[in-house]
Amino acid sequence: SQTIHQWPATLVQPVGSPLSLECTVEGTSNPNLYWYRQAAGRGLQLLFYSVGIGQISSEVPQNLSASRPQDRQFILSSKKLLLSDSGFYLCASGRSTGELFFGEGSRLTVL
Amino acid sequence: DAKTTQPPSMDCAEGRAANLPCNHSTISGNEYVYWYRQIHSQGPQYIIHGLKNNETNEMASLIITEDRKSSTLILPHATLRDTAVYYCIVSPFSGNTGKLIFGQGTTLQVKP
Numbered sequence: 001s002q003t004i005h006q007w008p009a010t011l012v013q014p015v016g017s018p019l020s021l022e023c024t025v026e027g028t029s030n031p032n033l034y035w036y037r038q039a040a041g042r043g044l045q046l047l048f049y050s051v052g053i054g055q056i057s058s059e060v061p062q063n064l065s066a067s068r069p070q071d072r073q074f075i076l077s078s079k080k081l082l083l084s085d086s087g088f089y090l091c092a093s094g095r096s097t098g099e100l101f102f103g104e105g106s107r108l109t110v111l
Numbered sequence: 112d113a114k115t116t117q118p119p120s121m122d123c124a125e126g127r128a129a130n131l132p133c134n135h136s137t138i139s140g141n142e143y144v145y146w147y148r149q150i151h152s153q154g155p156q157y158i159i160h161g162l163k164n165n166e167t168n169e170m171a172s173l174i175i176t177e178d179r180k181s182s183t184l185i186l187p188h189a190t191l192r193d194t195a196v197y198y199c200i201v202s203p204f205s206g207n208t209g210k211l212i213f214g215q216g217t218t219l220q221v222k223p
Contacts, residue, residue: 034210044155044198044213090154099145100211102154 002027004103006091012109019064019078021106023091026072032094033074035066036102039087050074086110114138115199117217123193125223129186133199136180141203144175145211146184148195155198155213158184189221 003026013019025031035047046059048066056066063082067075074091088107092100116134123129135144145160159166159173161182166173172185186193198216 036213043215046210046212049210092154099157099160100155101157105154
């Protein structure tokens with residue numbers, strides 16, 4: 001079965017600082033990978049998805065970027081964080097049967 | 112924008128069946144109905160999905176109306192651990208390229 005590792009689990013960053021969230025997937029190959037964000041009290045917003053190494057699609061304009069340097073590695077980054085970047089970031093992997101398998105998330109607080 | 116409509120909240124007594132409705136009146140012929148749930152502070156968990164036939168697995172049953180414009184997720188014997196936000200999503204399925212757009216979901220509170 002698939003396992004998704006996300007780190008760090010929690011972090012507190014000042015406004016204007018850089019960000020790097022990492023996601024790695026085990027138990028599958030060539031998955032579709034996704035980054036979602038959930039702001040406090042809100043639903044899940046799809047940020048990026050990737051169908052392969054180096055292939056990134058952005059769903060909404062924002063202060064963030066994503067990269068996929070390896071088949072099972074997906075990274076979310078920012079050069080300068082904004083207060084509005086605070087939230088719960090979830091990495092997900094698409095299964096061959098169509099459903100998504102989610103990691104446990106990274107909770108970011110920007111102060 | 113989400114293409115489904117769900118009640119914002121529901122209550123259910125522990126041990127009873129929880130029936131969560133979802134309207135998806137604009138569903139296309141190639142779109143599946145997916146259900147996920149999110150327990151507080153955790154990542155969403157896949158529950159079940161279907162196209163037009165009713166589906167059942169170890170977690171729940173999915174009943175889809177004949178015109179496919181609505182569906183119901185049934186948790187046959189709800190427990191306190193089933194308290195969560197339940198999301199109903201419609202999306203075309205093409206291999207593993209599912210791109211799911213989540214709405215606000217239904218907050219199910221299971222009460223003792």
